[in-house]
Amino acid sequence: xxxxxxxxxxxxxxxxxxxxxxxxxxxxxxxxxxxxxxxxxxxxxxxxxxxxxxxxxxxxxxxxxxxxxxxxxxxxxxxxxxxxxxxx
Amino acid sequence: xxxxxxxxxxxxxxxxxxxxxxxxxxxxxxxxxxxxxxxxxxxxxxxxxxxxxxxxxxxxxxxxxxxxxxxxxxxxxxxxxxxxxxxxxxxxxxxxxxxxxxxxxxxxxxxxxxxxxxxxxxxxxxxxxxxxxxxxxxxxxxxxxxxxxxxxxxxxxxxxxxxxxxxxxxxxxxxxxxxxxx
Numbered sequence: 001x002x003x004x005x006x007x008x009x010x011x012x013x014x015x016x017x018x019x020x021x022x023x024x025x026x027x028x029x030x031x032x033x034x035x036x037x038x039x040x041x042x043x044x045x046x047x048x049x050x051x052x053x054x055x056x057x058x059x060x061x062x063x064x065x066x067x068x069x070x071x072x073x074x075x076x077x078x079x080x081x082x083x084x085x086x087x088x
Numbered sequence: 089x090x091x092x093x094x095x096x097x098x099x100x101x102x103x104x105x106x107x108x109x110x111x112x113x114x115x116x117x118x119x120x121x122x123x124x125x126x127x128x129x130x131x132x133x134x135x136x137x138x139x140x141x142x143x144x145x146x147x148x149x150x151x152x153x154x155x156x157x158x159x160x161x162x163x164x165x166x167x168x169x170x171x172x173x174x175x176x177x178x179x180x181x182x183x184x185x186x187x188x189x190x191x192x193x194x195x196x197x198x199x200x201x202x203x204x205x206x207x208x209x210x211x212x213x214x215x216x217x218x219x220x221x222x223x224x225x226x227x228x229x230x231x232x233x234x235x236x237x238x239x240x241x242x243x244x245x246x247x248x249x250x251x252x253x254x255x256x257x258x259x260x261x262x263x264x265x266x267x268x269x270x
Contacts, residue, residue: 072115
């Protein structure tokens with residue numbers, strides 16, 4: 001999927017407001033199944049969740065490639081949970 | 089403020105070994121390590137692994153939101169689960185969200201099944217953390233999740249869609265823990 005189409009999808013969803021929920025429930029489902037690159041699927045998961053939960057503020061983060069620092073924060077959080085759980 | 093739950097006893101050592109290998113793997117390798125580790129387990133232990141990963145992943149979000157915010161006064165707050173996060177917290181929440189697809193695949197589950205497992209994991213984790221000192225945001229997330237658990241929150245989604253009958257149930261479930269606007 002071209003990034004332009006992704007942007008168009010986002011623009012459509014954002015412009016139609018709550019009507020976007022219906023779009024996500026139909027069109028994005030087809031996109032999700034058909035999409036064959038992980039970025040697009042991640043985007044659609046995030047897009048659906050963002051729109052369905054009524055907030056668009058997370059969208060820039062879902063479009064952007066994840067920062068190494070953010071991934072490291074989450075990895076550290078997971079490691080902390082595992083250490084607490086089973087002992088180091 | 090550090091979130092610290094009591095250590096878990098009674099889990100098979102083989103499962104713990106897989107979980108530790110997954111947690112210790114490089115970020116890019118985590119899903120593959122989990123997938124490969126799951127396949128080494130006896131079939132009876134695989135559901136135990138799923139439950140463990142679900143609880144750890146639920147706690148991971150709470151811990152990640154509890155990390156230092158690195159916020160400045162100019163930061164625009166990011167709404168999530170009905171709370172206002174800092175920009176850094178928003179990035180972590182978004183990354184956590186996107187990670188769920190890889191985790192589901194590594195565990196051999198579809199997104200809907202993983203969403204349900206995550207919901208159960210949140211419930212157990214919050215029960216474990218009950219009474220523990222949490223930072224403001226983590227406490228807020230815990231409060232929201234306790235008030236509107238993951239598995240049932242989606243039913244309150246605009247129009248009262250039944251998540252079990254919805255095509256989008258799996259996707260909704262990922263963030264269904266939020267308090268939906270009525």
